[in-house]
Amino acid sequence: MNPLHKWIGDFVHPPKEARLDLGRRAVLAAGLAGLGAKLLFGIDPQASKRSFNPALIRPPGALPEDEFLARCIRCGECMKVCPTNAIHPASLEGGVEGVWTPVLNMPVGYCDYECNLCSQVCPTHAIRQVDVPEKKKIKIGLAYIDKNRCLPWAYSKTCIVCEEHCPTPKKAIWFEEVEVLNIQGEKLTIKQPRVDPDLCIGCGICETKCPVKGQAAVRVTSVGETRNPENQILLSPGSFGEG
């Protein structure tokens, strides 16, 4: 009997050492553990499609959440390649199932307008490959101004650094010139920033560059993200201008 025949024969009658000897019950228990894990993941409020974590801001090009979690292998390539250090391994933003999947952390870094590196490197295309023009049209969230902290709103001081950095061709942050009184009772004309929800793509550069430390006076949350039709606030999607 030549080796090849023997070898093939061993698939039918495996020799002792070729048996893994795992035990049926133990294997069953392992399988049930896997199933149980999925069930437990499924009762996270995120999975209800009613409750969305505002901190779950995914990179532009990310697939809808169920598909994303089914593809992402938490390899960290996107985190390494991101030139602005915006992408971080999630803690519980995406539930337990989402641990170590990529989320954007705006206080540390923002999503550069002309960049699509994360979608270039993702090995499983959980962040699908989008070219830059397409990427610019994807909203990953929406910025909001915290009027209690914003210098022009709360302290009558000039600023609008957020508006300065906003990269959309027609800026998604505009301002109103408002007459306010300062503490001495003098009249000042201050530019107070406002966000345009149609134009804002949630890139986060406003939050990253805002001079108000600790908690920025303009922040991005995930609402309005293009990939999730449920996580919206506007009646109709906005326009993006040219660029």
Added chain:
Amino acid sequence: MAQKKKTSWIVWLRRLTQTGFFLLFCYLFLQTVYHPINKAGRGVTFFFNLDPLVALNSLLASHALVEAMLFSLVTLAVTFICGRWFCGWVCPFGTLHNFFTSLRGGRAKQKLAVGGYNQWQKAKYYGLVAFLVAALVGADVVGWLDPFSFFFRSLSTSIYPAINKGLVALFTWIYDANPGVGPVRLTAVTEPIYGVLRKYFLAVEQPYYWGSMLIGVLFISTVVLNFFRARFWCRYVCPLGALLGVVGKNPLVRLKKNEEKCDSCRLCLVDCQGGATPDNPLEWKPSECFYCWNCESDCPAQAISFTVYCHPEPFACHSERSEESPQLAQGKLREGSPQFSQGKLREPSLRIAEGRNCRDSSPRQVGAQNDTALRTETGEKAR
């Protein structure tokens, strides 16, 4: 008499390929950055494309597969034939663990005590089953423990930023303190080095990551555990290793022992990376064997070899070794023999009853230290 042997050329070749793939991984890691203009550089995607675990999970959970991942079929095909060669020769994470395992000091006896097969090595198979079932119902979390994911993620979010911080701090301190004597300043040496590091190794800007502490601690733990058990991750945890173990449980290339030459010194066990019990071919576990060739290299009597599987029966055989041992030729001891396949000859102890070549009468046990036949020498080279 056991003697210190020259390491076999195959072991050197293996070390070379391990180092090569490891350096490749590190190079690709460093290349995963922005390249002008707006190009991502070659990611470690090369390794992920070879990874059948990721491909399988992706397929199960998302019913879709990136085409490039079909390359993992090559890995599976070769594993079918050569068992877990991937773990022994290619996997960069495995190489890392291999390296730290080899740093263990300790006499061969102690290594033997902790190095043998352990029932807990089955844990990785259960883990694999759990991951696959979870993927089947849509939860693709194998990325938590897939070796390339684990390695890359730990490097990118924890280890590399930490090393970067340390190096920059060192060179900044020297730059600021500017030590030296008169016109001779240390910075004249350190600044050019810093320039080279900045160009080829250091990050453009210091990266910071949420959750880096946990990821870093986990990584360091897996590395440190190698001092507790050889190649701890590979043996006990790695789901890719488990998958390859399942696929490779009946390889074509098998360990073969010349029973005549063997004098049960058990040196082959000392440096066995996978805990595959190479000293007894009936108990050799192909699912745990990394084909590292250490046993073959360490055996002073050159009793061990890896060949294409050959039946030891008196039937014609292509291997040149079959004539050497009359016991083999009688074919009573091998599982391929008619008696065995009829379920009569199973226990290794039957060998003893035959009064044949194995002097060690007890079944393989972890920590069997009272074996007087064990021969070691001080300063036994690791690995």
Added chain:
Amino acid sequence: MGLFGSDSLRAVPAPSMSVAHYKSSPAEPDGIAEEARRLTRQAIEALGGMNRFVSKANIVWVKPDIGWDRRPEQAATTNPDVVATIVEMCYQAGAKKVLVSDNPCNPARLSFPRSGIQQAAEKAGAEVIFLDERKFKKMSINGKVLKEWEVYQDTVEADRLINVPIVKNHNLCLATLGMKNLMGVIGGPRNRLHQDLGGALVDLAAFLKPRLVVLDAIRVLTANGPVGGNLADVKRKDTIVAGVDQVAVDALGATLLGYKPDSIGYIVQGNARGLGTINFNSLSPKQIEV
């Protein structure tokens, strides 16, 4: 009133400001590159040549606007050929080393190549530097608003500083020109300066004292600045302004966008504090048609 260096004593005072305007407005990249080179060269020659500003064996720090990850035609960054020409002229004047850099708002690794400035400057022989964090040192500015600030050491230690901004709309201060461009030499929490941009920029400009300002107005950004992005906001002015008076150059630059110089805080303050004159016409800028 101009601010002359000690090495510019002449019998007949050379003009302290020049405005070079291109007669045509080429559309193709090669044409624009040619325009940039000729305009820059002529504008500086009209001031007496680069020799007036750069001496032999000088180390020159050229500070263009490389602040944003934008292409040259989007007019968010200085025209690369303007920068390259300045580099060339510095070497021709005998400079030992010409350094080109910026502390940008988008990552340098992105903005430097996409703006085209890295490639053009390197081709001209400059050393393009990615700034080293360790070299931002706290320095005494002793200004009205800024007492101390982190400034890049190598810039201050260079023999000459040449400021090469591009003319852009800016919604806070109406326009970003030369003095605003100097923010690319400092570190620290720059995003706080906006609370008193007028005062802070004048302090900075007085501290850094660039030898020469070359204002790129070949393409100007008329809206949604300083980042821009919409090509419709870019207008061709086909002009280069060169001068030694930072306030005057900025004042002229403001008019190119249609703004009155006295509506811009840092120009008014610069004039008031004696940094320069807002009345640029009083300097009799030399007008050249190329």
